[in-house]
Amino acid sequence: MAGNSEPLSARAKLAVTAGKAAAAVSKAAGRGSGSVIGGKVALRVDPDLLGALAQHLEVTLVSATNGKTTTTRLIAEALRAAGPVVSNALGANMPAGITSALSGGGDARYGVIEVDEKYLAGVARDTDPKCIALLNLSRDQLDRAGETRMLAEKWREGLNGTKAVVVANADDPLIVWAASACANVVWVAAGQEWKEDAWSCPSCGGVLQRQGDDWGCGECGFRRPSPSWVLNGDYVLDPHGSAWPIHLQLPGRANKANAATSAAVAAVFGVPPQVALERMYQVQAVAGRYDVVTYQNRELRLLLAKNPAGWLETFSLIDGPPAPVLLSVNARGADGTDTSWLWDVDYTRLAGHPICVLGDRKLDLAVRLEVAGLEFRVCESLDEALQVCPPGRIETIANYTAFQDLRRRVGN
Structure with a gap:
C-alpha cells in the first residue's frame, strides 16, 4: 500500500529501461503495443520489479471472469477525481503486462490494475493493494483456467490475511465463498444473470436454495451476505441509503453493475458516489468494445x-x-x-x-x-x-x- 516508498534501485531502473526498449522494438516491428514483451524483459532483469513499481501507489486490483477490463476503466476514471492514475487500460492483465503498465506510471498516486483470475493471489502479494474488487466467477477457458470452484478456492486461500478492503459481489456464491476468508469485505448487490455455475454450495457441495435475489445452503448455512451497496435499476444505493443515478454511455445491465462496484471502490479512496458516477460517464468504449x-x-x-x-x-x-x-x-x-x-x-x-x-x-x-x-x-x-x-x-x-x-x- 502507498507509504514511504524508496527510490527504485539501480537494477529496477535498468529493468524499466530494458523493458521500454524491448517494447519499442516490438511496436516498431508491427507486433502490437509491445507491453507484454516489455514486461517480460523487465521482469527477467529484475524479478521484484512489480512490487518496486507499486510501492508508491495506492493500488486497486480488479478480477473476474467478465467485466474486469470495463470495471478497471470505470474505477480509474472515478479515482482521477482524487489524483493521477496509472492503469493497464488495454487489458494486458498478467504480471508482464501489469509491470509494463506500471513502469509508465511516473507520478501517479493510484494504480488501478486488471488481473487475470489465475494470477490474482500472486499480484496481490507483490503489490500490497489497498482494495481488491471481485465481480464474478463463471466457466471460461476450462482447458486453461480450470473449474470455477477450484479457482474460487485458490482465491480464498491466496487472499486470506490480506489487509486490503475487498469489494465483492454478494449475488455470486463463488465470489462470496472466495471473499469470506478476508477480514474487511464490502458487499455489493451487483446481480448475477448467469447462474449455471452456482447451483451447488461452494462450501459443502449441497444444493443452493434460491428465492428472488436471496440464496443460501440448507445443509451448512452458507448464505448470501447482507450488501451495503445495491444496484437498483438505474441507481446505486450507498450504505447510507442514498440513491445515486447511474448515467453511462456504455450499454446494458452488466455495465450498471460494473458502475455500482466501481462506486463502492471509489468510496474506499474517499471519492463520493456522485463524483465517481459522474466521471464514469466519460467512458464511451473500452479497448474497442461497444464501438x-x-x-x-x-x-x-x-x-x-x-x-x-x-x-x-x-x-x-x-x-x-x-x-x-x-x-x-x-x-x-x-x-x-x-x-x-x-x-x-x-x-x-x-x-x-x-x-x-x-x-x-x-x-x-x-x-x-x-x-x-x-x-x-x-x-x-x-x-x-x-x-x-x-x-x-x-x-x-x-x-x-x-x-x-x-x-x-x-x-x-
Missing part, C-alpha cells in the same frame, strides 16, 4: 463475448428483429482451445435475426445454431458477411481473438 464503426458503408457495433455468461449479457443488448447479427468464434490460445462452451449458450435468443457466422471455428458454431433451430449463413470473411446481411446496423459478437481480427479488419 460503432463504419466499414464499407455499413455501421457495425463491436461486442465482445468470451464465455456463456458474457454471451447471455451481450444478447440482452441487441434490439429485437430484424437487426442482423454477425457471430465470430476462434479457439486460439488466448480464447481457450475448447469450444464445448458453445453448447451452454442459449442461442435461441437470436431467433428472428438474420445471422452470419464466421471465424476459425465457424463450423462448430454452425452445428450449435443448427441444433438450436436457427437460420444462418456461414461466411468465409467479414466482407462476404456484409454483402449478404440485410440493411441496418449490424451487431457483431465475437470472442477474444475473433474480436481483435474484426477490429483490425475495420481499422478500429
Whole structure:
C-alpha cells in the first residue's frame, strides 16, 4: 500500500529501461503495443520489479471472469477525481503486462490494475493493494483456467490475511465463498444473470436454495451476505441509503453493475458516489468494445463475448428483429482451445435475426445454431458477411481473438 516508498534501485531502473526498449522494438516491428514483451524483459532483469513499481501507489486490483477490463476503466476514471492514475487500460492483465503498465506510471498516486483470475493471489502479494474488487466467477477457458470452484478456492486461500478492503459481489456464491476468508469485505448487490455455475454450495457441495435475489445452503448455512451497496435499476444505493443515478454511455445491465462496484471502490479512496458516477460517464468504449464503426458503408457495433455468461449479457443488448447479427468464434490460445462452451449458450435468443457466422471455428458454431433451430449463413470473411446481411446496423459478437481480427479488419 502507498507509504514511504524508496527510490527504485539501480537494477529496477535498468529493468524499466530494458523493458521500454524491448517494447519499442516490438511496436516498431508491427507486433502490437509491445507491453507484454516489455514486461517480460523487465521482469527477467529484475524479478521484484512489480512490487518496486507499486510501492508508491495506492493500488486497486480488479478480477473476474467478465467485466474486469470495463470495471478497471470505470474505477480509474472515478479515482482521477482524487489524483493521477496509472492503469493497464488495454487489458494486458498478467504480471508482464501489469509491470509494463506500471513502469509508465511516473507520478501517479493510484494504480488501478486488471488481473487475470489465475494470477490474482500472486499480484496481490507483490503489490500490497489497498482494495481488491471481485465481480464474478463463471466457466471460461476450462482447458486453461480450470473449474470455477477450484479457482474460487485458490482465491480464498491466496487472499486470506490480506489487509486490503475487498469489494465483492454478494449475488455470486463463488465470489462470496472466495471473499469470506478476508477480514474487511464490502458487499455489493451487483446481480448475477448467469447462474449455471452456482447451483451447488461452494462450501459443502449441497444444493443452493434460491428465492428472488436471496440464496443460501440448507445443509451448512452458507448464505448470501447482507450488501451495503445495491444496484437498483438505474441507481446505486450507498450504505447510507442514498440513491445515486447511474448515467453511462456504455450499454446494458452488466455495465450498471460494473458502475455500482466501481462506486463502492471509489468510496474506499474517499471519492463520493456522485463524483465517481459522474466521471464514469466519460467512458464511451473500452479497448474497442461497444464501438460503432463504419466499414464499407455499413455501421457495425463491436461486442465482445468470451464465455456463456458474457454471451447471455451481450444478447440482452441487441434490439429485437430484424437487426442482423454477425457471430465470430476462434479457439486460439488466448480464447481457450475448447469450444464445448458453445453448447451452454442459449442461442435461441437470436431467433428472428438474420445471422452470419464466421471465424476459425465457424463450423462448430454452425452445428450449435443448427441444433438450436436457427437460420444462418456461414461466411468465409467479414466482407462476404456484409454483402449478404440485410440493411441496418449490424451487431457483431465475437470472442477474444475473433474480436481483435474484426477490429483490425475495420481499422478500429
